[in-house]
Amino acid sequence: MSTDQVEQPEVTTAYEGATMIITINRPAARNAVTYGVAQAMAAALDELDARDDLAVGIVTGAGGSFCAGMDLKGFLCGELPSLPGRGFAGITERPPATPVIAAVEGYALAGGCEIALACDLITAGRGARFGIPEVKRGLVAAAGGLIRLPERIGPNVAMELALTGGFLDAERGHQLGLVNRLAADGGALEAALELAAQIAENGPLAARVSKQIIVESPQWSATERWQRQQELTDPVFASADAHEGAAAFAERRSPHWTGQ
Structure with a gap:
């Protein structure tokens, strides 16, 4: 019998209805991001935007932790887990047009926090921790943490996190508006799927433009x-989906969206 081990993909995708679930699959390394992860994430996000049958994406991590940021072993070997024009993990500089939810368990630190910030909504287990501790390693949170975090939680709290490298727990993150929905530990993905299902009930063109x-x-x-x-909304009001939404309301039935 062969003793060869089958190498597991660093990023996996799964589908539930109109939702695509993208999982960073390096649990032994707390899902730290390599260049390979960045490439696979970018490919998955391109698929998300290209498919008319997908309305929402969820990004999560395997093994009870979201993402510990950049793989420092790779960094020491000269590897940068970023893609030109797309940023860290293939998402931070150019998030997809399709709405994306981060489902966070455990730690979302450094680049992992920045991945979550690049998403539109965040669900989190109550034990989740967020942070941009790059200063503790002589680095800077340059993948969006210093830009997006002040917008989400206010400049004073963001400044403290950036300068001390401290953590923000999920409860406090929820109070500050960073976390949309809290869940019991282990329930962040389920909460994200429930939120995604609510989004997917709506017109996909309208959701993307919103x-x-x-x-x-x-x-x-x-x-x-x-x-x-107006330049963005006029095509939505003129779309077949807008007509279908009005007709479905008048006929007291569920709409059948085409994304057109």
Whole structure:
């Protein structure tokens, strides 16, 4: 009998209805991100955006921990787990157009926290911990932590986390608005699936454009914001899905979305 071990993929994908579940699968390393993980994540996110039958993505980690950040062993060998134009883990600089939920158990630290911040919503087990402790290793949270965390929890708390390298527990994260839904430990993925199912009931074009406006509008000037919004929303109002939504309401039935 062969003693060869089958190498497990570093990122796995699964599907539940209109939801794609992307799992970082390096539990022995607390799902620390390698260049291979970044490539596989990018490929999965491209599939998420390309498929009309998928409305929501979930990013999670195997083995009871979300992600401990960059694989430091790889870093010492000169490997950077980032992709040009896409950033750390293939997501932090260019998140997908499709809504994405981070389902966090255990630790979401450094780059792992930045992956969660690149997602649109976060569910977390009550024992989860968030942090950007890069300063403890002489590094900087340059994959979005210093940019996105102040927007999510306020600049003062974010400054403390950035300068001390301390942790933020899930309960406090929920109070500050970082975590959308708290769950019992081990229940973050189930909570994310429930949230994803609620999103998937809605028009996919409307959901994507709603996400786009919320993400992009803070950079719009006061004089252009209404025009910029109208440019994005006019095609939605003219879409077949908009007609279907109105017809379904009038006919007292569930809508049948096509994404068109």
